Amino acid sequence: MIEIRDLKKTYHAGEVDVHALRGVNLSVQRGEFLCVVGPSGSGKSTLFHILGGLTPPTSGEIRIEGRDLRKMTEAERTDFRKTTVGFVFQKYNLLPTLTAQENIDIARDIAGRRQADPHFNEVLNLLGIAGRLRHKPRALSGGEQQRVAIARAIVNHPALLLADEPTGNLDSENSRIVLDLLRRLNHEFHQTILMITHDADAAAYGDRIVHMKDGRIID
Amino acid sequence: MINRLVLENLKHRPVRTLLTALAIGIQVTLILTLVGLSFGMLNDIARRTEGTGADLVVLPPDASIIGFSQTMAEGIVNKVRELPHVALATGILMQPIGGINYITGIHLSEFNQMSGGFEYLAGGPFEQPDDMIVDEVYARGAKIRVGDTVNLGKPWHVCGIVVPGKLSRTFAELKTVQERYSATGQISRIYVKADNSANIAAVQSELQQRLPAYGVYRMEELVSLMSVNNVPMLRQFTEVIIGVGLAIGFLVVFLSLYTAVLERTREIGILKALGAGPGYVLNILMRETILLSLFGTLAGILMSYGVRALLGAFVPSFTMEIVYSWWPWAAVLAILGSLIGAIYPGLKAARQDAIEALSYD
Numbered sequence: 001m002i003e004i005r006d007l008k009k010t011y012h013a014g015e016v017d018v019h020a021l022r023g024v025n026l027s028v029q030r031g032e033f034l035c036v037v038g039p040s041g042s043g044k045s046t047l048f049h050i051l052g053g054l055t056p057p058t059s060g061e062i063r064i065e066g067r068d069l070r071k072m073t074e075a076e077r078t079d080f081r082k083t084t085v086g087f088v089f090q091k092y093n094l095l096p097t098l099t100a101q102e103n104i105d106i107a108r109d110i111a112g113r114r115q116a117d118p119h120f121n122e123v124l125n126l127l128g129i130a131g132r133l134r135h136k137p138r139a140l141s142g143g144e145q146q147r148v149a150i151a152r153a154i155v156n157h158p159a160l161l162l163a164d165e166p167t168g169n170l171d172s173e174n175s176r177i178v179l180d181l182l183r184r185l186n187h188e189f190h191q192t193i194l195m196i197t198h199d200a201d202a203a204a205y206g207d208r209i210v211h212m213k214d215g216r217i218i219d
Numbered sequence: 220m221i222n223r224l225v226l227e228n229l230k231h232r233p234v235r236t237l238l239t240a241l242a243i244g245i246q247v248t249l250i251l252t253l254v255g256l257s258f259g260m261l262n263d264i265a266r267r268t269e270g271t272g273a274d275l276v277v278l279p280p281d282a283s284i285i286g287f288s289q290t291m292a293e294g295i296v297n298k299v300r301e302l303p304h305v306a307l308a309t310g311i312l313m314q315p316i317g318g319i320n321y322i323t324g325i326h327l328s329e330f331n332q333m334s335g336g337f338e339y340l341a342g343g344p345f346e347q348p349d350d351m352i353v354d355e356v357y358a359r360g361a362k363i364r365v366g367d368t369v370n371l372g373k374p375w376h377v378c379g380i381v382v383p384g385k386l387s388r389t390f391a392e393l394k395t396v397q398e399r400y401s402a403t404g405q406i407s408r409i410y411v412k413a414d415n416s417a418n419i420a421a422v423q424s425e426l427q428q429r430l431p432a433y434g435v436y437r438m439e440e441l442v443s444l445m446s447v448n449n450v451p452m453l454r455q456f457t458e459v460i461i462g463v464g465l466a467i468g469f470l471v472v473f474l475s476l477y478t479a480v481l482e483r484t485r486e487i488g489i490l491k492a493l494g495a496g497p498g499y500v501l502n503i504l505m506r507e508t509i510l511l512s513l514f515g516t517l518a519g520i521l522m523s524y525g526v527r528a529l530l531g532a533f534v535p536s537f538t539m540e541i542v543y544s545w546w547p548w549a550a551v552l553a554i555l556g557s558l559i560g561a562i563y564p565g566l567k568a569a570r571q572d573a574i575e576a577l578s579y580d
Contacts, residue, residue, distance in 0.1 A: 054492065089577070106220050108220075
């Protein structure tokens with residue numbers, strides 16, 4: 001489902017070139033729960049941004065569901081984010097002015113899906129937020145906010161769920177709940193997940209773990 | 220869903236929303252007040268001109284419809300009186316006394332005969348040469364009573380307060396006004412009444428033949444000409460005020476949305492991560508702008524009622540009308556100024572880099 005060959009990304013910070021990715025090779029199967037582990041500066045966030053279509057690679061090959069991200073224009077990457085990937089961030093990133101339900105609905109609206117999916121209630125029940133949907137983010141706990149963020153990320157049935165340190169802002173109890181949910185989404189709904197973390201315990205929830213260092217995957 | 224987000228964004232910052240709407244409202248009030256004053260003052264002049272009871276009005280050569288700077292010889296009145304079918308003719312002198320105020324010299328008996336006479340609320344007609352009659356609006360605005368002395372370049376003794384609606388707000392004997400303001404033998408206009416309404420056209424035609432350089436108008440014709448377009452500089456002045464209004468709307472919305480875009484950088488990043496393109500982000504801000512403009516228009520309309528009430532209380536001679544037909548125009552101008560102001564912040568938001576926006580705290 002994901003094929004990455006010799007992927008490189010160089011940022012230009014003033015007159016200095018920063019080589020964030022120095023030739024990444026990676027394959028991810030459909031329905032896999034992959035964890036990418038590495039210290040700060042290892043390039044895992046850059047990999048997350050490229051996989052999510054938020055920034056283009058400098059060179060190399062990267063295909064998701066057969067779509068070549070390197071050749072995509074800005075507009076095509078916008079469309080790719082709408083239809084193919086869902087994001088879960090460390091800071092939840094819910095829109096503070098909208099309720100939990102509206103945060104989910106706006107993702108559906110942006111994707112151009114006017115009708116609500118009746119089967120999605122099953123997911124909301126699994127996430128345990130069905131009774132909290134009328135609340136705004138400030139009235140929800142961190143764990144609840146992250147579960148709403150997960151619901152928003154998968155409301156359009158993306159091929160790939162990208163999670164960037166999803167438990168980074170949570171206590172251990174809520175971390176466990178969120179990681180359990182990600183695993184259940186993977187097992188029960190066959191959701192392909194790529195999770196970035198520096199926490200070995202969190203990474204243990206995945207089917208497979210890869211380590212990154214200095215812009216490369218080392219095992 | 221976008222509308223919901225727009226509405227919630229406005230509710231999320233109520234003070235900013237209120238202040239922005241009020242500032243746009245000031246723009247709308249400015250336009251509606253100016254238009255209301257133009258219409259109100261002109262209609263008021265028209266009503267008072269009709270209040271003379273005349274059928275025809277003779278203006279000096281080159282005189283404007285509402286201006287009184289040109290004068291003509293008083294002797295012409297006698298020539299007018301001699302024409303067939305002329306029942307009454309009386310000359311008046313409108314003497315500027317500062318600002319938009321005039322003191323009007325009249326032959327009281329002739330003027331009463333033509334207009335049906337003044338209705339006195341206090342005092343009575345002229346008894347002394349320096350006596351002055353004022354209408355109730357002027358008396359209220361200047362806070363004067365019968366017996367007071369008013370200085371209009373020269374001292375005048377107030378002998379009567381009358382119901383408004385007849386030609387002017389301040390009246391004195393024609394002869395005294397001519398003498399006191401160095402206009403002996405001069406008049407501004409001649410008001411003419413025909414012996415029968417069927418003969419008005421004949422009198423007008425005769426006057427036009429005898430006084431070819433003069434303006435000879437039927438009353439309804441003169442009144443219909445009292446519009447913004449026929450008052451020198453008023454249209455240009457209105458356009459300048461509209462331009463100032465547009466600039467206010469532009470600056471207010473520019474500052475408000477620019478701040479909003481900076482504050483919402485992270486939220487814009489979230490929308491972009493969800494797949495929102497530049498058009499979607501721009502659409503949100505443009506809808507927000509239009510909604511703010513509509514709130515502002517509503518506030519401006521309400522404030523224009525307030526301005527009218529204040530003028531009525533403190534400057535009653537400034538007649539302001541609520542001109543409903545200008546409400547849509549005021550809204551269009553408010554939206555236009557605001558949308559122009561929203562372009563730069565909108566484009567800044569639309570071009571926001573998603574990764575940078577998401578890392579913004």
